[in-house]
Amino acid sequence: MAWYSQTWTWYEGEWLEGNPPFIGPRSHASWQGSTVFDGARYYDGVAPDLDLHAARVNRSAMALGLKPTETTEAIIAKALEGFKKFSGGTALYVKPMYWAEADGVSTIIPDEESTRFCLCLFEAPMGVPGAGMSVTQGTFRRPTIETAPTDAKAGCLYPNNARTLRAAKSAGFDNALVLDMQGNVAETATSNIFLAKDGVVKTPVPNGTFLNGITRQRVIKLLREDGVTVEETSLRYSDFEQADEIFASGNYSKVMPVGRIDDRQLQPGPFYRKARELYTDFAKSAKV
Numbered sequence: 208m209a210w211y212s213q214t215w216t217w218y219e220g221e222w223l224e225g226n227p228p229f230i231g232p233r234s235h236a237s238w239q240g241s242t243v244f245d246g247a248r249y250y251d252g253v254a255p256d257l258d259l260h261a262a263r264v265n266r267s268a269m270a271l272g273l274k275p276t277e278t279t280e281a282i283i284a285k286a287l288e289g290f291k292k293f294s295g296g297t298a299l300y301v302k303p304m305y306w307a308e309a310d311g312v313s314t315i316i317p318d319e320e321s322t323r324f325c326l327c328l329f330e331a332p333m334g335v336p337g338a339g340m341s342v343t344q345g346t347f348r349r350p351t352i353e354t355a356p357t358d359a360k361a362g363c364l365y366p367n368n369a370r371t372l373r374a375a376k377s378a379g380f381d382n383a384l385v386l387d388m389q390g391n392v393a394e395t396a397t398s399n400i401f402l403a404k405d406g407v408v409k410t411p412v413p414n415g416t417f418l419n420g421i422t423r424q425r426v427i428k429l430l431r432e433d434g435v436t437v438e439e440t441s442l443r444y445s446d447f448e449q450a451d452e453i454f455a456s457g458n459y460s461k462v463m464p465v466g467r468i469d470d471r472q473l474q475p476g477p478f479y480r481k482a483r484e485l486y487t488d489f490a491k492s493a494k495v
Contacts, residue, residue, distance in 0.1 A: 212330035215292045217285050218323075222292065229325060236306035241317040242362035243267035243305050246458045249290055250298035250333055255490040257283055259421045260458070261303060267359035268305040274319040275305065282326060287495055289328045300331040300459070334459065336483070339466025339475055342395065342453070344444050345383035346374040349393045349416040357416055372396040382455075384447060384468075387416040391441045398457030399423035402442070402450035403478040409446070412439040422456045422486075429485040435478065452476030454483075462486050 209225065216223050236242045245264035247257045261282035265275040277285075282303050293299060303326050307317030347370055350357060355364060368385075375383035375396065384400060387393045392411050394400055399420045401410045408430060413419040427437050447453055452473055453465035462483040464475035 213293065213297070214327065214329040215289055216325050216327045217289060218325040222289065229323065230306065234306070234308050235310055235317045235321070236308070239307075239310075239315060239317065240361075240363035241271060241273065241307035243271050243273065243359050244302050244362065245360055247286070247301035248299070248333075248458055248461075249286070249301055249328075249495070251490075252295070252495065253490050253493040254286070254290075254301070254495045255486075255493040256421050256425060257286060257301065257493070257495070260301070261286075263360065263421065264303045264305065267361060268322065270356055270359035271305075271361055272311075272317055272319060273305050273307055274322045276322055276324050277303075285326050286328070289326065290495065293328070293330065297330050298333045299328050302327040302329070331459070333461070334463060336463055336475065337466075339464035339473065340381035340455070341379075341467035342382045342384055342447075342465055343375055343378060343380045343469055345371045345385040345396065347371045347385070349385050349387045351388055352415040357418070360418060368396045380467075384444060385417075386444065387414065389441075390443065392444055392447060393417040395455055397459070398455040398463070400447075401426070401454050401456065401478075401482070402447055403452045403454075403476060404446070404450050406436070408435055408437045408478050408482075409442060410437065410439055411442050414441075420457060422458050422461060425489065426456045426462060426482050426486060429489055430478075430482055433481065433485060435481065452479055454479035456482070456486075461490075 230237050245260045247260035261279040268275045308323050309318040309321035311318040371383050382395045384392050394417045430437050455463050464479045
């Protein structure tokens with residue numbers, strides 16, 4: 208039995224089932240890391256902000272020196288076609304990807320004309336909030352734009368996330384709050400992060416060390432439209448230690464509560480509940 212869930216991938220004009228081997232040992236992507244991707248969601252007949260995710264993967268490609276070969280509209284059309292290959296109640300992860308096949312003027316630089324594209328759809332159940340995840344301070348830090356392509360959703364960034372997450376889990380936590388090089392909280396190892404304190408919601412200001420997530424932007428907009436004060440600002444780990452509540456946003460599970468930071472227990476609070484409710488209502492309008 209395959210380790211992966213039901214999967215369909217569009218590549219060069221056809222849909223292929225399973226995990227087809229597109230990248231070889233001489234592919235630039237396999238040994239130089241020239242890959243970018245994005246992640247949207249399809250569930251309950253909705254695909255929130257699919258257009259924004261499709262547009263972002265093209266921006267990520269250009270940031271890594273690749274040449275986007277698909278328009279936003281074409282990616283959306285392929286996704287809508289692919290959704291029909293799954294049963295109606297299946298929650299999917301929607302992953303458009305670009306990578307370089309060949310070297311450019313040196314082995315390090317990818318040949319932009321060799322850029323390849325695929326759209327991978329796979330079964331991935333939506334997260335269940337429960338009592339919330341536990342977090343601690345991350346062992347490793349987010350790089351800056353001067354040291355890594357932090358303006359792209361690039362595969363080469365994720366080993367750092369993985370070692371941060373591995374260290375947190377080894378210490379008995381579900382996730383970690385990752386600091387940037389200045390010691391400010393940037394995000395968790397897998398999502399953007401919010402806190403609420405004294406009636407105000409706060410979230411780290413995008414400073415070039417982490418992606419300004421599409422779900423993050425949507426949550427901020429929805430809360431503000433509902434009359435909630437949301438501040439994008441520099442936050443230290445101590446701000447989260449003293450928060451009334453903490454919650455995370457991300458494409459994979461949308462809006463999720465934090466139930467513990469180090470030894471301090473938290474409850475899913477009113478701002479988390481409002482954010483999740485507002486996002487759920489918004490998503491219902493994204494029928495496809």
